[in-house]
Amino acid sequence: MNTARALALETPATLDATDRRLIVETQGGLPLVPRPYHALAERLGITPEDVMARMRRMLEHGIVRRIGAVPNHYALGYAANGMSVWDVPDPCVLEIGEWVGSLDFVSHCYQRPRILPAWPYNLFAMLHGRSREEVEEHVQMIARILGQYARAHTVLYSTRILKKTGLRLNG
Amino acid sequence: MPRPAEAVALDATDRRIVNALQGGLPVCERPYAEAATNLGISEDELIRRLERLLADGALTRFGPMYHAERLGGALTLAAMQVPEADFEHVTAIVNGFSEVAHNYRREHAFNMWFVLATEHPGRINEVIGDIERATGLKVYNLPKIEEFYVGLRFEA
Numbered sequence: 150m151n152t153a154r155a156l157a158l159e160t161p162a163t164l165d166a167t168d169r170r171l172i173v174e175t176q177g178g179l180p181l182v183p184r185p186y187h188a189l190a191e192r193l194g195i196t197p198e199d200v201m202a203r204m205r206r207m208l209e210h211g212i213v214r215r216i217g218a219v220p221n222h223y224a225l226g227y228a229a230n231g232m233s234v235w236d237v238p239d240p241c242v243l244e245i246g247e248w249v250g251s252l253d254f255v256s257h258c259y260q261r262p263r264i265l266p267a268w269p270y271n272l273f274a275m276l277h278g279r280s281r282e283e284v285e286e287h288v289q290m291i292a293r294i295l296g297q298y299a300r301a302h303t304v305l306y307s308t309r310i311l312k313k314t315g316l317r318l319n320g
Numbered sequence: 321m322p323r324p325a326e327a328v329a330l331d332a333t334d335r336r337i338v339n340a341l342q343g344g345l346p347v348c349e350r351p352y353a354e355a356a357t358n359l360g361i362s363e364d365e366l367i368r369r370l371e372r373l374l375a376d377g378a379l380t381r382f383g384p385m386y387h388a389e390r391l392g393g394a395l396t397l398a399a400m401q402v403p404e405a406d407f408e409h410v411t412a413i414v415n416g417f418s419e420v421a422h423n424y425r426r427e428h429a430f431n432m433w434f435v436l437a438t439e440h441p442g443r444i445n446e447v448i449g450d451i452e453r454a455t456g457l458k459v460y461n462l463p464k465i466e467e468f469y470v471g472l473r474f475e476a
Contacts, residue, residue, distance in 0.1 A: 164391070172386060178374075179383035181367050183350055197349070204347045204384070214385040215344035216351075218337070218370075224328040224378040225338065232426065232433070243466060250468030260466035261397065268399070268430070268460060305430070311423035312415045312434070313380065 164212070167195060171203055179216060227277040229306065231284040233291065234270035236263070236301040242272060245298060249274045254287045269301060281306065328378040333361060337369055338378065394441040395421075396463040398448060399430040400455070407431070413454045419447045430460070 164172075170193055180188040186204070190197040207213040222230060237245050242260050249272065250258035257275040274291070278284035288304055330338070336359055345351045352370075353363040361369075373379045388395045402410045407425075414420055414434060423434040438444050448459045 172384075172391070175384050176386060177383070178381050179345070179351075181352075181371055181382070183352060183363055183367070185351065186347070186349065201347050201349075207384070208347065210390065211387055212390045214387050216347065216384045217344040218341040218373075218382050219380045219385065220338055220342065221328075221377050221380045224376070225330075226327040228327070230424075246466060246468040250470045255470055258468040258470055259397075259464040260468075261462040261464055264460050264462070267401075268462070273397075303428070305426040305428040305433070307424045307426050307433075309425040311411050311425055311432070312420055313422050 167193065167199075168203055168207070171200065222277050226279055229276075229278045229281045229284045231276045231278070231281070231288070231304040231306050233274045233276055233288050233302060233304045235272040235274070235291075235295070235299050236269045237272050237295065237298050238300070239271065241298055245295065246272055248294075249291060252287075252291070254278070270303075276304070328373075328376045330373075330378060333359070333365075334369060334373060334378070337366065338373065341370075341382070388437050391439070393437060393439045394444050394463075395438075396436050396444050396461055398434055398436060398451075399460045399462060400432040400457050401429050402432050402455075402457060410455050410457065414451060417447060417451065419443065 171189065174189055174192055179185050182188050184197070186200045187197045190200045193200065204213065204216070208216070235245075235249075246258055246260055249255055252274075254276055255274045256277055257273070259273045260271055261273055263269050263271050276284045276287050278287065284304065284306075288302070292299055292302060340359060341355060345355055348354060350363065352366050356363045356366040359366065370379070370382055374382060400410070400414075410432065411423070411425075414432065415423055417436075419436045419438050421435045421437040423432065425431060426433050436444055436447055438447065444461070444463075448461055452459050
């Protein structure tokens with residue numbers, strides 16, 4: 150990460166009313182037309198240059214992570230979705246988390262609180278595979294390398310998407 | 321029990337589009353034309369294929385990915401242990417909250433896992449309290465403490 154971007158990320162971003170309208174207009178998606186920023190400019194009553202400048206600024210500040218395609222893992226053949234959860238010692242969790250997150254089959258990796266006694270796990274790594282066997286192989290690979298640092302672990306497979314709408318700002 | 325969506329048939333060009341466009345589209349006057357050039361197809365074909373990939377469900381969305389916390393909002397992951405007999409009823413209650421962005425059933429005693437996204441951080445605890453009152457079940461709030469960098473790429 151370059152210095153300018155690091156600084157931008159430390160500064161809380163301010164959004165004006167037009168930024169918010171731009172977010173509301175695009176949270177469902179970018180218009181699928183040759184000049185999408187022109188289409189948005191027309192809806193918002195501002196110039197396309199202004200729309201593009203606002204979008205670039207939001208990218209620079211990390212308000213927009215990226216503008217791209219969000220694949221549906223199941224539709225791509227990644228039928229097995231396993232949330233692997235690990236109980237690792239707190240003093241090592243940052244180091245272990247960095248390492249687990251760097252594995253190419255891990256799509257999300259977070260440290261979260263334990264809620265004892267029901268929930269002893271403090272590290273979450275989302276795994277996607279073409280089958281449960283593939284996910285299990287990945288879990289075993291992580292378990293072997295963590296060794297005694299993984300005091301307990303399990304995998305929670307998803308069996309149904311009950312809702313998926315994503316973030317929604319009210320207009 | 322309904323299973324997650326079946327795999328969609330993708331041809332080689334679809335796969336290249338899905339792989340290439342996870343990384344991001346530039347902000348410019350004709351972003352699809354620019355991406356299409358890199359893929360060796362026309363702008364019109366790229367737009368038509370993206371429309372189809374969205375309609376078929378191979379892509380869940382295409383566009384800016386907003387970062388809730390940097391918008392001043394908050395996100396958390398929450399889990400519940402729902403008795404099997406009440407599962408459909410509780411699902412309807414939980415999904416009825418507009419703050420519930422994703423909800424998954426998982427095989428575990430904690431069988432319901434949902435993401436709450438709110439515009440204001442204080443709203444998270446209010447919604448959790450509302451869900452507990454509406455369902456009579458405890459909601460385990462598991463907000464992220466640290467997010468570890470991942471590449472976030474799926475080979476189509």
